[in-house]
Amino acid sequence: MKCGFAALIGRPNVGKSTLMNHLLKQKISITSRKPQTTRHRIVGINTTEAGQVVYLDTPGMHQSDKRALNRYLNRAADTALLGVDVVVWLIDGLSFHEYDEVIFKKLELAGLPVILAVNKVDRIKDKEQILAFFAEAQHRFPFKHLVPISALKNTHLDALEKAIFELLPEGGLIYPEDQITDRPERFLCAEIIREKLTRRLGDELPYTLTVEIELFQEQPGITKIYAVIWVERSAQKTIVIGKDGEMLKKVGTDARLDIEKLLDRKVYLQLWVKVKKGWSDNERALQGLGFND
Structure with missing residues (x-):
């Protein structure tokens, strides 16, 4: 069996919580259209015949450190990279933003296998643009997989899940198979x-x-x-x-x-x-x- 931890990271409001809920087929993380809705590191556990993925939904990585709450959110996001087996970096367009340069540096230091998932591809009419962006992204960083998805519409989530399982180590279940989260x-x-x-x-x-x-x-x-x-x-x-x-x-x-x-x-x-x-x-x-x- 393949069992391990997968961190879902990215800027605020790119759809990390929606993605985890749809991967689990159950609502664990709260969602809204407003950025920084997620404030805690939320564990979601998905057990299948292939094994078990323990997803970590994290607060969005952002630049602001003005308030203690913002500093807490950044710490919670950064520590999600500790002790995981694979990282899913979620973005919501065909370009990298200013703060993404900081995320690149964090991923280089972490030395973990990274999957780049482009969310909301149902809004992109010209699919050739996706292929061109993936080629550009692969030159920027050695991504293990590049997957176009729509978390809200369940588009290509099976392909993303397959890519995650591929990068997990072999081992026994981390949590009981009927457990869906570690939060009370x-x-x-x-x-x-x-x-x-x-x-x-x-x-x-x-x-x-x-x-x-x-x-x-x-x-x-x-x-x-x-x-x-x-x-x-x-x-x-x-x-x-x-x-x-x-x-x-x-x-x-x-x-x-x-x-x-x-x-x-x-x-x-x-x-x-x-x-x-x-x-x-x-x-x-x-x-x-x-x-x-």
């Missing part, structure tokens, strides 16, 4: 709530909020979840709650329905919004809120 249910529930907030709110606010589960209690026939949405300013609290509490109600309904699917049982979800000034630029506050990968 309460973490996944907090992520679902944050996903609904990210999708409902404006462009800036999602980056200054986080979600903490204060109580996760399983009772006969129902799971009770009490969660706090932390923001940095009182004005943000007002936006999250919305007029007459409408925004918070919509987020709560969206999240509860998804959590019930995840847990396969009835859920009672209670949300509060509280202010913790400057939490995103405070190392100690970040650790207290679970940013400790």
Whole structure:
């Protein structure tokens, strides 16, 4: 059997979380159209007759180190290259961007086999452009495979999975064959709530909020979840709650329905919004809120 670890890396918002969810055929990582939705290194485990791939979905590699949260995201992305067997570098167009030069250097230092996956190829009408870009890319770096894919539409994901398995070492299962992630249910529930907030709110606010589960209690026939949405300013609290509490109600309904699917049982979800000034630029506050990968 082939068993090992595969890191999914790339700039923010190129589709890493969507790709992992489709490879697993189950939603583990939250997604949105806003960059930097993924904040933690998420493990997704796919076991087949051929073996087991342990995918690491990572925060997007980016340049900003202005806040403690940004520095944490960069560390989480960089450490994904430690101890893995293969790297899947995901890009979403037929060109490399400025920050990709930094990624090239990181991959050269890591010395790992790398697969270049070009996402969203369903948007490219002239397929000859893909071949020309692949030829150019192969001159830039010794990629083991170059695969055009569409994560959202499941295009060529079988070819990508085959390429990943080819580069994995032989060995026994790393996780039990029925395990899909190493994250506890309460973490996944907090992520679902944050996903609904990210999708409902404006462009800036999602980056200054986080979600903490204060109580996760399983009772006969129902799971009770009490969660706090932390923001940095009182004005943000007002936006999250919305007029007459409408925004918070919509987020709560969206999240509860998804959590019930995840847990396969009835859920009672209670949300509060509280202010913790400057939490995103405070190392100690970040650790207290679970940013400790």
